[in-house]
Amino acid sequence: MIIAMTGQTYKTRQHKEKRRVSLFRPSYSYGLGHPAVPTHDVPPLHENEHSRNIRMKPPVKLTTFILYTFYNHPRTKPKDARSDQNTNDRVIITFGNNQEIPVSLDEPLPVLSLTGRRRCSRRVALTTPAMSSVQVVATASGRGSSSGDMHFLDQLEDVKFGFLSDKGKLLLNSIVGEQNLRLDNQVVELMVRILGRESQHSIASKLFDLIPVEQYSLDVRAYTTVLHAYARTGKYKRAIELFGKMNEFGLDPTLVTYNVMLDVYGKMGRSWSRILELLDEMRNKGLDYDEFTCSTVISACGREGMLDEARKFFAELKLNGYKPGTVTYNAMLQVFGKAGIYTEALSILKEMEDNNCPLDSVTYNELAATYVRAGFLDQGKAVIGTMTSKGVMPNAITYTIVIDAYGKAGREDEALRLFSQMKDLGCAPNVFTYNSILAMLGKKSRTEDVINVLCEMKLNGCAPTRATWNTMLAVCSEEGKHNHVNRVLREMKNSGFEPEKDTFNTLIAAYARCGSEVDSAKMYGEMIKAGFTPCVTTYNSLLNALARLGNWKAAESVILDMRSKGFKPNETSYSLMLHCYSKAGNVKGIEAIEKEIYDGHVFPSWILLRTLILSNHKCRHLRGMERAFDQLHKYEYKPDLVVINSMLSMFSRNKMFSKAREMMHYIHENGLQPNLFTYNCLMDLYVREGECWKAQEILKEIQNSGPEPDVVSYNTVIKGFCRKGLMQEAIRVLSEMTTKGIQPTIVSYNTFLSGYVGMELFDEAIEVIRFMIEHNCRPNELTYKIVVDGYCKAGKHEQAMDFVSKIKEIDISFDDRSVKRLGSCISERMGSVL
Template sequence: MAEAIYQQFKRMGLNPNVYTYNLMLKVFCKKGDTKKADDVLTEMEKAGVKANEYTNGTIIEGLCSLQKTDLAYEILKQLRENNDPVDNFSYDMVVHGFCNENKLSEAEAVLLDIENQGLTPGEYSFGALIHAYCKRGNIQKAFCLESDMLSKGVKTNCFIVSSILQCIFSRGTFTDVLSQFKTYRDMGVFLDEVCYNIMINAMCKLGRGEAALELLEEMKHKNLVPDLIHYSTVINGYCLEGKLLDALNVYKEMKHKGIQPDLITYNILAGGFARKGLAKETLSFLDYMKTQGLTPDVATHNKIIEGFCLAGNVREAENYFKSLEEKHPDNYSAMINGYCEARHTLVALNLFVNLYKHGMFLKQTCWKLLSCLCIEGQVESAFDLFETLLVSEDYNCIKMYSKLMSALCNSGDIKKARWLFDNWINKGLKPDAIMYTIMINGFCKSNLMSEAWELLRAMKGNGILPDVVTFTVLLDGCLKSISMYSRSRPNIYLCEKATEFESEMSELQLKPDVACYTVLIDKRCKMNDIKDAIKLFKEMMDNGLQPDNVTYTALLSGCYRVHDVDTAETLFDAMTAQGLQPDQITRSLKSKLEHGILKAKKLQFTH
């Protein structure tokens, strides 16, 4: 329509102005028709119409939408050199374009360029980059960018907030979602329906259905309208908790408000009935679905099969599976997943192998099956399954490699673990920090410290920085090796290596977590340096970290070694006040120390 009017203008001999030309540029750029867009620019030049900021921004936006952001940025810089008008919008488009092309380093360079031009990057540029890092799962980088943004006086918005909340949620740290949501709410940031849905979902994952329902009410008070997704999320949360009646009540409320449930909602409820082991009611609900004009699909069947298995009603799941006239490969996957959930892992493996022999390779079930085999100590079966995957296709799942490597290391089969690690590298793939750490941990557990240190050097040589977990593993390995030597003459070289790792952590500005502090405290205790151990313990508490049973046990062991009964008594009191229950080792130490306290008091009395 716009193009037709434009052509009519020209036929009538009318001279378009800059706004008309800009409009046509926008139309052709959106269509991806670069030739016609170029023709418009040529016409503008011939007509003597000078381009303005909007013209230049439209050209840059068009190139970015065609994934030609490098060219768009070069044009932007050329325009700038020619003193042609360029506004923040053009920079925003370039940042967004680089993010869409997954060129995040280039996008960050543009942010710096914006500042060098005396401008402040806006929330659109920051938001695009934060969203891109969140999609990668790099929440630390996202937080750094957000902090930088806020320090420049740029306010956050619900798009940025939802990206961050979703990233945290996808990591499975649901309590962090809750605390971060509260932080934004306390800051007065407007939180939209998407933000609330992530929060509601996190509540449900934590088994807090009632709190999720309260959030729905909070939304209403803020004039936000809960939709089908919000209600379905709460229904799913109640079903996961086994609160089927509550789920049905929310379903009724939703219908009362005029929101029509879709197939996903009904599938959730069908799975809810099955998870309660209610076979007859599940089938009746399927009939009810049909009266509502919905036909059960593959996902419906999967929910029911897995639901019965989760309820421990494996036979009912098998009967339902057999009753299906047409079995989709996903239904077989659901049956295998169900067996795994019911801890019938070898039955799941047999079904997988039989299907594989008949030409059905269920790739999507492999991770679940492999994971369960590893957890249950069926490491040989897991390794055999993995070899099947390698034969079947070029299988490059780093999570699966890492899971099996970890299981092999834990079972003491360091050779097979190293074979897997080398197999990954031989494919031309790069191990990540987790994979390196698993292998280093395996070497440490097998007291192969030289191999662990060599792998650490290779890790750093390949540009992968060790994290807190890596250093914790190495420090723990050193300590365990030290303990194999005489307590009176600890291995000096191992002690020096442990100190070296501590220094390196400090240089990399890595803050110890609870596990790392525990290892560091244990090291001091084994060296009879109880004062430094207590100093670390206090530092840990000052940093907001709560010691666990293992931390207290390590420190109490140190107290026992140096006969520091007063500190031990204080630690026992602190442990009890924290609500921690002493384990067998701690109770044994307590008994020995109490004996020491009584003995000391007797000596004081006699003197």
């Protein structure tokens, strides 16, 4: 594109060239686990009759403004930008009046490609002029940097102008700062075209908030591009306002425009009625649905868990003669896969095959995701082999889905092996892969490995994205370490990434994990102040903060607020409520959610049933665990090792030995690898059955070939011997434990006390207490109560009183109030005997 200059009036040669220039070619691109996202056509520049003689700023200003506006937006220098590291190379852009503007190549040009620069210039040459970059801006503005400019610059420090560099702010002043001047329509379209062609959606949405496009006579495709930019940046209300203006201007939306607006309402949520209205408008105007229309509507249902609506819409499509394509089927797969209904997802897959609809990589990716969401991790991994056998190459998304699932299931070694395998097979990890690995390693506090992966990421040219920074914010958040979160946030901003909606959601949850609820609330306030509307994810972040505190009353208020604003709590919302109730020991709250699930108001997904089991386990509510476990079998879900261990632990605790053995049989039958918790539960099972020697055998087994025993392992075997009165064997195990470098805990010593007291060996029990104090293990009230209860049980109340009176001689630091409570306990026992 060449912009010619004749006095104060400028024309384009676009009509003479009779070219249609499209900002995007129609295509589909796929994201991780998401249906197709479209790109859209943008209109060619056109010349409006009423704007030909409008007095306007020289295009050179606008072009230079575009170049410098995004000066501090972090982008890699274009590959075609020729520069010498030892020189300050500049591009000379020559316009129609032979005015030459030098632009430094050492400064990033994030918007214009070489082709774009050629279109808006007559020739490009390299030189090394003496003038500075600031002088370039001043020259383009027609004036230097005056105090008035600096005053305007100060005024632009408002947050909505934060994306501009100082140079961009000065140029904005020169372009829109004077009275009675406006940009030409074709110049605005040029800006739309350039920003859209380079997929600079964030920049476009911010720029067109400053230069309101409603005031210009653009055609429908230009408006569609701006709508798409707003949709991609989460400015849904702004998109809806602009769409309304289009109707006022009498512009007839195209199929692409409607598809963009369906995407807007789908992402915004709570808009199903408006989506149906748009579909009616499309039908009335004779616009036939395409794959993007169908997949967008189905995906909107999936986001809000509206499974029945998705089924109905899909059925009506087929009833009206529409033949679903791969993209539509993939959207349906995602809906049911995300809900954990893997049986229905598999039926969609079978329907695709029966209708000879080709399965692509996205189909297989959704299939893998469906399996792992239902707990079938190994089946998810097997999809990789199936793809290869069908001639569809697994991509980075395929591997990432399985790697992420292994990481979340605590199977880090398998995840890392798969990560190495994908690289060995020539499949380059993408930023999502690295983010999953970073999150997995961060949760395990493997700081050195995190640094190594970050270095590898940069070496492979995979630049950290906003999602990477959000991941780092999440993984660095630990109890009492909110300063770490602050540091990462500063680094993120220094790298040019300002917090957006997803970052605020991450920060709310991150500060909650750090125990800083004040900062969580502050982030929520800042999010609202920045103009972002809370969504289900935001509410879930707040629920996460409250769940850590067990503040179920406040959490219930959040759920009520969600519903009052039209949001439907999702699987994560209910899971967090269950965690909140279990933290507070509120069994009735857990049962209330159980009722919603079992009555059919909430779908019993694998995640929800698993959370029900773990929440009931935390409250030691056996019946609730059994009900949820039965539901897992009913829906043919595969319990993971965490679920099986919880059931094993609870059966053992309640001396339900036959059911506990069923759990052990299930582990071996399904090829699960027992971990240390499993072995500890098994030893506890034998101890409760009185089989202390079998517990000892399990301990030896894991000492030789299994996971390294911990203090719980040794304490369990010690308990078994003490209950049988085999004190020397218990002492032997204690000696083994200390030899391994594991220090006895107060539980270890209290177990010995129970053994000696049970045999009425009170002198030995008192020696254990003295030994504890000598080895810096301070006895607690339970320690002394074990001895007191032993005396009372043996009918030796006077000896018990004598023992209590001498506690202060043994342990001078013991609390006086505790001594009084022990004395009162003995008096009550004596009274009950009398």
